[in-house]
Amino acid sequence: MALFREYDNEKFELLKHGIKSRGNEASLHLGLQGPVLRAKPGEVIKVVLRNRLRFACNFVISGLSPEGGAADQRPIAPGEVRTLRFVVDATAGPTARDTTDTVAFHYTSDFYAAAVGQAVYNQAHGLPTTAAPGPFADYASGLFGALIVTRGSASHYSDLQPKDVNREFVLFMGILDLNKSPYLDLNIAQFASSPESVDKKDPDFKESNRMHSINGRIYCNLEGLSTLYSRSARWYVFSLGADDAMASPRWSGHAALVHGARVAAPLLQPGMGVVADIDHSNKGVWLLADQTQAHVRAGAAAIFVVKEKITEMCPMAPWSSC
Structure with missing residues (x-):
């Protein structure tokens, strides 16, 4: 890569x-x-x-x-x-x-x-x-x-992060077609058990190289999607890929505010982006998945966690730095 x-x-x-x-x-x-x-x-x-x-x-x-x-x-x-x-x-x-x-x-x-x-x-x-x-x-x-x-x-802090939300996430949903990558031959030579037997025109081989991913990760292997209960988060979601790379992200247990309207899952065409604000008012472990069924079955899913807020009680001592 x-x-x-x-x-x-x-x-x-x-x-x-x-x-x-x-x-x-x-x-x-x-x-x-x-x-x-x-x-x-x-x-x-x-x-x-x-x-x-x-x-x-x-x-x-x-x-x-x-x-x-x-x-x-x-x-x-x-x-x-x-x-x-x-x-x-x-x-x-x-x-x-x-x-x-x-x-x-x-x-x-x-x-x-x-x-x-x-x-x-x-x-x-x-x-x-x-x-x-x-x-x-x-x-x-x-x-x-x-x-x-x-x-x-x-409307923003000194580091240009917005003041109207507590957390930001950036997601790229779509198909990374490794068949079109210049690294294809190098990957075959390095990772295939018998590189000489690989048929790059084989339909199954070509489909196996089409990664239906979120930020390049598939099948819930994307880390770091966590926020705190009752906090607001802004999700910037983009779709990249060919004409079959339409994306429709859905945050289980939550509705998103997009362009002033509440939606369950916004729709993105390839090359488009959307800004979605979510008040994470439901604690637990949730699924973020592309509602385009061909994509989610091929791996376009991730886990996000809404954690309970933790308040640390400081000891009543003059030397406490809590």
């Missing part, structure tokens, strides 16, 4: 860790996702991307344009470092009609944006037209993540 990961500095020597990184309990549920990016209207997002893969990739944020235009979305070759800047203008933030103080976009590595970006770059620099990019790592290889844009300063 290929993964977006965040480093402490531009030397790419140490993965970012601590409370503001994915190395904490609140980020455990992200699975294969890259870091959650945050911004507010009027800011510029700077991304310094170093490609440590053996294949080309790029970095595309849905709904935002890089300062360099489409040419900035051309393939980033293995070993290359590229600096990208994205302006978050007013059109990318919540509007007066939005019922939440946040909106969300997904970012990924996109083959078609890379092909167009290369054509635009070549034309601008008088270079000959080239064929489409060769082996390319995209979302099917694991390259995806989320950007959360928050309303004005009165």
Whole structure:
């Protein structure tokens, strides 16, 4: 798999860790996702991307344009470092009609944006037209993540987390089709007991490589989906995949507030995202599953836990630091 990961500095020597990184309990549920990016209207997002893969990739944020235009979305070759800047203008933030103080976009590595970006770059620099990019790592290889844009300063804390909810979760539901990953042959060579006997055109083999997942995890193997009883949580849910990757998440025992209406399970088309607010008023262990039956039977399910609030009683002593 290929993964977006965040480093402490531009030397790419140490993965970012601590409370503001994915190395904490609140980020455990992200699975294969890259870091959650945050911004507010009027800011510029700077991304310094170093490609440590053996294949080309790029970095595309849905709904935002890089300062360099489409040419900035051309393939980033293995070993290359590229600096990208994205302006978050007013059109990318919540509007007066939005019922939440946040909106969300997904970012990924996109083959078609890379092909167009290369054509635009070549034309601008008088270079000959080239064929489409060769082996390319995209979302099917694991390259995806989320950007959360928050309303004005009165609605968020200093770290841009919204004030109107107690917890946030980011979910990507869809089909990771590993048949389209450039790592397919490498995986066969490494993991198949007899690689020479694998028929990549066999329908059963191809279906076995279509991962109906939540954040890249299947059959309730996603960790970190837990919140406290009577607390509110905001769930950012995206669908990625081909035309058969429609998603309809349902939180057992809970109803979601989406665009001001109570729903049991919102419907997402591929490439879409939704913001769902839930008041977790039912304690226990619950199932989060895609209501598209073909997906849930193939693994698109996870467990979420609503825990009892725990209040620690401090001893009445002057030296207590509880």
